[in-house]
Amino acid sequence: MSQGNSAPPERVEEMFDRISSVYDGMNLAISGFQEPRWRRRLVEASGIGPGGRALDVACGTGKVSTDLYRAAQPGGSAVGIDFSAGMIEIARERKDAALEALTFQQGDALDLPVDDDTFDAATIAFGMRILAVYRGGFAEMARAVRPGCKVACLEITRPTSRLGKLIGRWFDSIVPLIGRVVGQGDAYAYLVQSTKGYPDP
Known part of the structure; x- marks a missing residue:
């Protein structure tokens, strides 16, 4: 596995702040309207269930985080973390106020502001390829989940067929x-x- 994305992190953060308002619509269009189905499969792959605690890294506007939260009901919770202040702002604005156990915070995927062995599942969607150190991103997510729990990644790679x-x-x-x-x-x-x-x- 190559080491990671070489773009300066501050440039990437600024770029995601700029596109935050069009991000969801663009994802839907460029995925050929497959993005909702991919999200569902990611949540299924994470293994999250009722009463579980889920972590969504590079959460963007919070769509996967919300899906994880719903899959963890009743009694579960979800945390979405993103380094883009613009994305987090939109995620918080769109969140249903009734979903008290769904929270969003700004943070670095390579230095997650969470304790070890805290979550029952961790996901990342379309964010791993942006990280400066791919292995570091996976390692941080693995640190955050309890032993035996899953880390699930949804990403775009180059086709071979x-x-x-x-x-x-x-x-x-x-x-x-x-x-x-x-x-x-x-x-x-x-x-x-x-x-x-x-x-x-």
């Missing part, structure tokens, strides 16, 4: 184009580039 490569070329061209339409062409060009450096599973 013939059909996958055709879709990959579409992805490479259409994502920056859509990004330009919403005034964030440079950010989405960077996000496409970040998939090229991320290792295969």
